[in-house]
Amino acid sequence: MSDAKSQLLGDLPETYLAPLYWKAMESKRPDAMIKDEKAEALVKQMRLDFSRVSQIKMNELLQAMRIIFTREMDRYARDFITHHPDAVVVHIGCGLDSRFERVVQHNSQVEWYDLDFPEVIELRRKFIGDEVEHYHLLACSVLEDAWLKTVKAHSSRPFLFIAETVFVYFTESQIKSLVLTLRDHFPGAELVFDGWRPFEVWLGNRYLSNSLYAGLMQWGFWRGQELEGWGDDIHLLDEWGFFDQPEPRLDSFRWMAPLFRLFKPMRIYHFQLGKER
Numbered sequence: 001m002s003d004a005k006s007q008l009l010g011d012l013p014e015t016y017l018a019p020l021y022w023k024a025m026e027s028k029r030p031d032a033m034i035k036d037e038k039a040e041a042l043v044k045q046m047r048l049d050f051s052r053v054s055q056i057k058m059n060e061l062l063q064a065m066r067i068i069f070t071r072e073m074d075r076y077a078r079d080f081i082t083h084h085p086d087a088v089v090v091h092i093g094c095g096l097d098s099r100f101e102r103v104v105q106h107n108s109q110v111e112w113y114d115l116d117f118p119e120v121i122e123l124r125r126k127f128i129g130d131e132v133e134h135y136h137l138l139a140c141s142v143l144e145d146a147w148l149k150t151v152k153a154h155s156s157r158p159f160l161f162i163a164e165t166v167f168v169y170f171t172e173s174q175i176k177s178l179v180l181t182l183r184d185h186f187p188g189a190e191l192v193f194d195g196w197r198p199f200e201v202w203l204g205n206r207y208l209s210n211s212l213y214a215g216l217m218q219w220g221f222w223r224g225q226e227l228e229g230w231g232d233d234i235h236l237l238d239e240w241g242f243f244d245q246p247e248p249r250l251d252s253f254r255w256m257a258p259l260f261r262l263f264k265p266m267r268i269y270h271f272q273l274g275k276e277r
Contacts, residue, residue, distance in 0.1 A: 093166035159189035188276030
């Protein structure tokens with residue numbers, strides 16, 4: 001590996017390195033909940049420096065929950081594509097994730113957009129691959145307007161916007177503005193993201209206070225219905241939480257199930273934004 005590449009990768013923050021590493025480690029397990037051969041190859045071939053990631057304390061429960069989150073996000077995307085074979089999917093804050101490969105497979109009708117900051121998209125081009133037919137890269141912040149025109153070229157098709165562990169790093173006003181923008185530009189679109197309670201944001205920042213994640217989390221809310229009050233025709237379709245269904249990898253932690261059902265921490269929310277025209 002060239003010095004230039006090593007320097008570039010060495011500057012990559014844990015918010016991108018950690019999920020890649022955790023998926024690669026999970027994929028190697030005989031009981032893996034997701035198989036991500038691309039993550040395995042990237043971790044092996046790119047010789048990334050995971051020394052800082054290894055300092056993040058992840059016990060068995062946290063490791064399982066992190067991967068279950070990813071698996072369920074994949075499921076939401078896969079279900080949407082199953083019901084809408086001509087879907088347009090925008091993966092917000094894609095990082096170095098290979099959800100397109102895990103979910104779309106051989107469906108040639110889906111138009112998929114991976115969106116992230118320019119420096120992240122540059123890394124994707126170098127080490128994961130460039131754009132191909134039906135797969136596109138958007139190098140910008142989701143809070144900018146530059147990408148809207150590109151995606152609106154498919155305005156007659158059903159849209160899914162998906163964001164995994166992204167919105168917690170923005171402020172409420174930023175997310176509200178984004179949600180209303182998506183509603184107005186893509187009426188009838190669906191949005192899937194994970195949300196945290198305010199006390200979880202506080203606990204998360206405290207737990208990670210000795211890492212480079214310290215203080216990055218900003219937005220938390222108590223109930224998904226709060227977002228329905230942001231504007232007309234914003235509807236919570238469903239939500240998913242840990243221990244809602246039996247999960248073999250969480251069997252040894254079943255004693256926690258009543259607490260999770262009571263406090264509903266770290267859930268995935270599924271919204272419809274606006275009415276189809």
